[in-house]
Amino acid sequence: MSNDEVIVLKQHCLALELRSDPIKGRGVFTKERLVRNTLVEISPILLFNEEEYASHGKYTILDQYTYCWQGGYALALGLGSMFNHDSSPNVGFIRDIPNKLIRYVTLRDIEKEEELCISYGNHLWFEDDSNDQTQVSSDEDEPFPFAADDD
Template identity: 45%
Template sequence: MHCAEVLSALSPVPPPTKSLEDRMEPFAFEMRSNEISGRGLYATILIPAGTLIHTAPCLLFTKDSYTAHARHTVLEHYLFNCTNGDRLLALGYGSIFNHDETPNVDFRVDRENLCITYRACREIEAGKELCIYYGDKLWFDYHGKKLEQESSEEEGENFLSRIEL
């Protein structure tokens, strides 16, 4: 018996059922782009209400580092608010959910564990875009609606702020 066969007999490793590429892709959604809202996430299967769709690990920007640096960069439109003024940048697909005023995905900001979870808040048909609610003050044209002007004190207050655990 060759050495490799002995090792294989001692600790058999089941062959992978999917290619590495398939295993790295999300299961229930895919990313697509359009000219109006850029990249977004779309259901590839029927997603039942309450399904955990994604957990995004996050990078922390303290309130001070946000105020001094991040708010002056493209990150301003990607950061999620924490109740203490800190901000989280969602990694993975967490920053790709677009906004809808009747969202089909709810999110929870978990400052302690530095993650954000996204759940279907109703049943979502295959092909539908997965959207969250950013808040009342939008900084982009939403279906032709007038944009709210930001005041300096309020800047960021309603952006991507939802429920913090």
């Protein structure tokens, strides 16, 4: 896939909504049942190089929303920055480095009204109320469970 190719954002046909939780903050919920391997979102990213991020970004709220990325840090646009953490996530993500995108895919069937959550990895800056800590990857650059799609 080249950078000139159009990527159809067909995932927006899903019935999703943002809701606020007093502890977690805003999160993404589904209004319909989603089956495993459903593409939920394709988020374009804004890339911050390492120097720019070290000088500015890490001192702002962006520090809580960025992903490790080749050459720096990425801010996911769209719903990509709205997924809350769970140590047993129901959504995984795939970094598409060449196209500067992150794809979010369901890891299991998800029931109507359920929150869609990803894993933020091992280095959390908050107390984790999730019950199961066993599914988090030891690779801090890829919290769960996919590798970059370099094709």
